[in-house]
Amino acid sequence: MGAVVDREYFKSIANEPYVHFFLIGIILYIAYKIINPDSTLSTKKTIAITQKQIEDINSSLAKRWHHNISAAELNLTINDYYYDEIMLNESISFGLHKRDAIVRDRLIKKMKHIITSITPKEPTEDELHNYYRDHIEDYSQILKISFAHIYFIDIKEDEARYFEELLNRYHIDPSKASEFGDMYSGEHYIKSMSIENLSAKFGSYFSKQIEHTVSNRWRGGIRSKDGTHIVYIISKEVGDCLPFDDVEDRVYRDYMRSTIDKSRSEAYKKLSTQYKLVY
DSSP: OHHHHHHHHHHHHHTOHHHHHHHHHHHHHHHHHHHOTTHHHHTOOOOOOOHHHHHHHHHHHHHHHSSOOOHHHHHHHHHHHHHHHHHHHHHHHTTHHHHOHHHHHHHHHHHHHHHHTOOOOOOOHHHHHHHHHHTGGGGEEEEEEEEEEEEESSOOHHHHHHHHHHHHHTTOOGGGGGGSSSOOSSOSEEEEEEHHHHHHHHOHHHHHHHHTOOBSSEEEEEEOSSSEEEEEEEEEEEEEEOOHHHHHHHHHHHHHHHHHHHHHHHHHHHHHTTOOOOO
């Protein structure tokens, strides 16, 4: 009885259209393979592993497993690395890195880390002296100062640094200061204010930080009596310059920051030329 039922069942599904399509698909695939036996080889993707990567894998395993790694163990781990690379490549081909917010954020952070890890070579004495002379107003006694500022009632230090980075990366003009931040009852542009008046209006801590802030660059996280400000020094009226030896540490920090900013900006610009934004 069971055999009769099985025959009847197979007869019924054999008449189904989707079965016909499935069988046709198999026949066409086999025919294609017979005609093009090397097609699989020609479309294979190469996953290369360097000798340095093998050495790193070996070293990492030795630390984790606390013994000298045998050839069999190393080969096993290399195959696992190969498997992971296949999974990575396929996940990217499926666009999973775009659909998964966590994966997307991690990839972005990794790329940003690569760009931000750019470290300039140490400056020579001549380079520091040249920078000091080219930016002498930043190392002089300040009489009056003009600046734009963006105001925040309350912002965390890391958020202020992030905002500062955005403003500098995209070269936001100081005239746009009022378009950002929280509502501010005063002016976003302060013109030719003395350090004494600056201290009275914003507080002594604010004025001291402003005195040590370089021109033509946004600087974030400067606290005042009212809140936190991201400041852009537009111009300074200065008196006597400070001796190089007295400000050498500041010159070094400013030089390094300027060089790093320039390197990162150039790296981003080079990458962004390959894309266009549409919205």
